[in-house]
Amino acid sequence: MAENETQTSPKEPLVKRVVHSIQRDPLPPEDDRGRMRIVMNNLFLHIHPTKTPKASLKFTYTFGLGGLLLLLASVLAITGVLLIFVYTPSPDAAYDSMIALQTEVYFGNLIRNLHHWAGNLMVVVAVLHLLRVFYTAAFSSPREFNWVMGVGMLLIVIAANFTGYLLPWDQLAYWAVTVGISLLDYVPLIGEPITRLLLGGSEVGAATLTNFYALHIAVIPLTLFGIASFHIWRVRKDKITVPRKISEEADQARVTTIPHLVSIEFVFALVWIALLLLWASFVNAPLEEAANPALSPNPAKAAWYFMGFQELLLHFHPVFGAIVIPGMGLLALLAIPYLDRDMDSVGVWFRSENGRWASLLSANLGVIGAFAFVLLDEYWLDLPGWLPFLPSYISNGWIPLAGLLLILIGFYEGMKALKATDCEARQALFTLLFSAFVTLTFIGIFFRGEGMAFVLPF
Amino acid sequence: MSKEKVSRRDFVNIAWGVMGAAALAELSFVGLKFLSPRVTEGEFGGEFNLGPYEDFPVGSVTPVEAGRFYLVRLEDGGLLAIYRRCTHLGCAVPFDQASGQFVCPCHGSVFTNEGEVLNQPAPRPLDLFALSINDAGEIVVDTGAPIERDHTSPEDIVYV
Numbered sequence: 001m002a003e004n005e006t007q008t009s010p011k012e013p014l015v016k017r018v019v020h021s022i023q024r025d026p027l028p029p030e031d032d033r034g035r036m037r038i039v040m041n042n043l044f045l046h047i048h049p050t051k052t053p054k055a056s057l058k059f060t061y062t063f064g065l066g067g068l069l070l071l072l073a074s075v076l077a078i079t080g081v082l083l084i085f086v087y088t089p090s091p092d093a094a095y096d097s098m099i100a101l102q103t104e105v106y107f108g109n110l111i112r113n114l115h116h117w118a119g120n121l122m123v124v125v126a127v128l129h130l131l132r133v134f135y136t137a138a139f140s141s142p143r144e145f146n147w148v149m150g151v152g153m154l155l156i157v158i159a160a161n162f163t164g165y166l167l168p169w170d171q172l173a174y175w176a177v178t179v180g181i182s183l184l185d186y187v188p189l190i191g192e193p194i195t196r197l198l199l200g201g202s203e204v205g206a207a208t209l210t211n212f213y214a215l216h217i218a219v220i221p222l223t224l225f226g227i228a229s230f231h232i233w234r235v236r237k238d239k240i241t242v243p244r245k246i247s248e249e250a251d252q253a254r255v256t257t258i259p260h261l262v263s264i265e266f267v268f269a270l271v272w273i274a275l276l277l278l279w280a281s282f283v284n285a286p287l288e289e290a291a292n293p294a295l296s297p298n299p300a301k302a303a304w305y306f307m308g309f310q311e312l313l314l315h316f317h318p319v320f321g322a323i324v325i326p327g328m329g330l331l332a333l334l335a336i337p338y339l340d341r342d343m344d345s346v347g348v349w350f351r352s353e354n355g356r357w358a359s360l361l362s363a364n365l366g367v368i369g370a371f372a373f374v375l376l377d378e379y380w381l382d383l384p385g386w387l388p389f390l391p392s393y394i395s396n397g398w399i400p401l402a403g404l405l406l407i408l409i410g411f412y413e414g415m416k417a418l419k420a421t422d423c424e425a426r427q428a429l430f431t432l433l434f435s436a437f438v439t440l441t442f443i444g445i446f447f448r449g450e451g452m453a454f455v456l457p458f
Numbered sequence: 459m460s461k462e463k464v465s466r467r468d469f470v471n472i473a474w475g476v477m478g479a480a481a482l483a484e485l486s487f488v489g490l491k492f493l494s495p496r497v498t499e500g501e502f503g504g505e506f507n508l509g510p511y512e513d514f515p516v517g518s519v520t521p522v523e524a525g526r527f528y529l530v531r532l533e534d535g536g537l538l539a540i541y542r543r544c545t546h547l548g549c550a551v552p553f554d555q556a557s558g559q560f561v562c563p564c565h566g567s568v569f570t571n572e573g574e575v576l577n578q579p580a581p582r583p584l585d586l587f588a589l590s591i592n593d594a595g596e597i598v599v600d601t602g603a604p605i606e607r608d609h610t611s612p613e614d615i616v617y618v
Contacts, residue, residue: 175549179564182548200495202604203526203543207495294523294542296549298563314565318546318581384578392581452566 035258045262047232051254052261053242061136061243064268065129066235071269072122073228075276077221079115087167089213091206094169095290102287109284116285118276119161123305126154134336134430135359137345137423138241144337146234149227151333156224158305163216165303166209174291175300177212178204183309183322203293244347299452307444308437314452315377317397324401329433336430343423351424358420358428365411366435374443378454408432508597511537511618519553519571525601527587528553528560530571536615539599540573541585545606551584560584574610583607589616 012020025042029035036050056062086105087097101108130150133139139147166177181204184195200207242250302310313321345351350359387395411432415425449455464472506525514520514531521528521542530538540560544551549564559576560569568577573584585604592598595618607614 175564178549179547182546185548196495197490197493203548211493293526294550296552296563300549300564310565313547313579318579392578396578450563452564 029258032256035256039257045257047236048257048261049236049239050257052257053240053251054253054255054260055242055244055251056240057255057260057264058243059264062240063128063132064265065125065132066232067265067268068125068272069122069129070228070232071272072118072125073224075118075273076115076122079111079118080217080221082111083115084217089167089209091169091209091291094167094209098168098170098287110280113280113283113285114276117280117283119164120304121276122157123161126157130154131434135350135427136241136243136347137340137343137351138347139337140340140344140346141337143234143238143241146231146238147337148334149231149234151330153224153227153231156220156227160216160220160224161305162303163212163220166204166212167216168287169209169291171288171291171295171297172286174204174293175296176303176306177208179300179302179310180306183306183313183318186318186322188319188323205293241347243349246348246352250347298450299448301444301448304441304445308441311374311440311444311448315374316400317393319393320397320401324397329437332430336426339426340423343421345423351427352421354420355424355427358415358418358424359431362428362431363435366432366437367439369432370436370439370443374440374447374454504601506599506601507592508599510595511591511597512595514597519555519558521553522599525587525599526550527599527601529597529599532572532615536617537589537591537597538572538615539587539589541587541601541604543585543604544580545582545584546580570610572610572615583610586614591616591618 025038026034027038029038039045039048039050083101086101086108088094098112101112105111133147133150162177162180165180166173181195181198184198185191187194196202198208198211199205200211242252244250301307309322309326312325315321316325343351345355350356383399384390384392384395387399408429412425412429415428416422420428446457447454506522508514508522508529511531514529514537516531516535517533518531519528520531525539526542528540528542530540532538542550544562544564544567546562546565546567549562551560551562551567551569553559553571554561558571560571560573562568562580565579566577567575567580569575569580569584573586575581575583585606587604588600588602590598590600
């Protein structure tokens with residue numbers, strides 16, 4: 001039936017036939033059948049199912065975070081392609097193209113600001129999207145692998161930001177990338193060759209800029225596009241999760257995607273485009289003086305999303321601060337959906353009433369704990385000094401790591417003793433670690449002054 | 459192994475797998491080789507002739523910008539060429555003339571004028587470059603490969 005209706009009839013006038021050959025379904029669609037058919041047949045709309053659960057449309061369930069990521073990726077692609085026309089990826093010319101963007105190119109500053117802020121916002125929104133999925137248990141079977149892809153894309157978004165960070169070739173870019181890439185150097189065996197390959201030598205230089213440029217404009221966007229397509233396709237195949245109250249069954253009643261979902265998305269996108277344009281019109285992306293490989297600024301900080309790791313590095317032996325602890329965190333993050341089997345809580349915020357209290361408590365404990373740990377280590381704790389006979393990877397690595405793990409196991413068992421289920425205890429543990437990590441990031445950004453000494457920001 | 463019979467189907471599958479793996483390995487090798495860093499002669503990485511050693515007063519630390527190292531002349535006249543890259547996270551370590559120490563601005567590592575770690579987080583002393591004195595009494599520093607060391611030792615120091 002659909003076959004017949006999409007065929008053009010030779011009896012129509014030519015103009016109508018041309019239009020009809022491009023847009024096969026009648027616009028506007030007149031009934032629900034027509035609306036569903038457009039969603040199914042349209043290249044852009046077909047990422048949606050033809051009908052959507054009414055309850056999932058509630059804004060405070062998804063907050064539109066996945067859609068916002070798609071919008072930001074589109075803004076980044078468009079502004080990025082524009083920037084390619086102005087930018088020259090060589091140490092002699094890169095900084096000059098930044099100056100040209102600011103002074104000569106029409107709307108150069110606006111396009112660069114849009115690209116810069118959309119890129120940074122994307123990291124934040126990706127993390128928020130992860131949190132939303134985590135706290136509504138939307139990763140439960142059969143959606144485990146979509147969570148894994150999501151975590152993978154978060155890493156790729158960070159890689160996109162990191163490679164883009166170098167391109168302005170100013171002091172900020174040069175030293176943030178030097179510090180960031182030196183973290184990789186500590187990976188046993190493969191770290192050094194990978195670092196050399198990425199840098200194209202032993203220090204950040206012309207070859208590094210070429211490599212990062214290629215990664216930033218070709219490799220990373222294409223990879224992201226591929227995985228994102230798979231991710232979104234899976235969301236449609238597995239169907240979106242439906243929010244519900246703890247005691248109730250999910251309300252599976254569905255409405256047509258046009259107009260119910262599409263109109264929300266349209267308005268949402270317009271609001272965000274307006275916000276981005278406003279922000280980019282008034283707040284300039286930072287640009288410091290041209291890169292000087294002889295002069296490290298004091299303090300030299302990595303990009304803001306790496307400040308949590310840089311803060312860890314101040315307290316742990318580098319192998320532990322840069323590799324062991326983040327590696328364990330990443331593995332745990334990937335394993336979460338495969339462990340989570342003892343509760344059916346898909347669509348329930350924080351899983352249960354208990355889960356809400358436990359999460360709130362853990363979030364606060366994470367902030368307090370991270371601050372207490374940083375202050376203790378800054379002013380009192382000095383394991384390498386107390387145990388001078390031990391090598392630093394034991395006194396400043398294994399011992400504090402063991403202490404940390406003991407605290408976390410104690411916390412987990414404590415939660416269980418308070419009658420939390422495995423699920424709720426894991427959620428509390430995740431909340432504790434996430435809030436501690438965010439706190440460390442904030443400390444790194446705002447509480448570190450000259451020589452990375454602890455200072456108050458106010 | 460010799461007793462077990464491999465069916466025709468299994469053999470063909472294994473053969474396909476082996477050939478596929480070989481093809482993948484070859485392509486990866488080509489890709490990695492293509493992307494591997496190129497070495498440029500005559501820049502940082504070559505030899506530096508700094509002239510007669512008498513030009514550097516005893517107890518001084520002189521930065522050599524192009525070579526990315528410091529020429530250190532110790533109180534007892536010994537010589538060291540110290541790579542300026544911090545062993546912690548790669549920052550350029552400036553020499554603080556007032557305190558006579560290398561103080562890294564990035565993460566607060568402090569080194570003696572011989573490169574020994576005074577204050578962590580740096581995990582090992584500053585790297586060295588090979589330093590020699592030629593027949594004319596001139597200092598020659600080879601910046602080809604930094605020499606990593608777990609701890610400082612008197613054998614690092616070159617005397618005239």
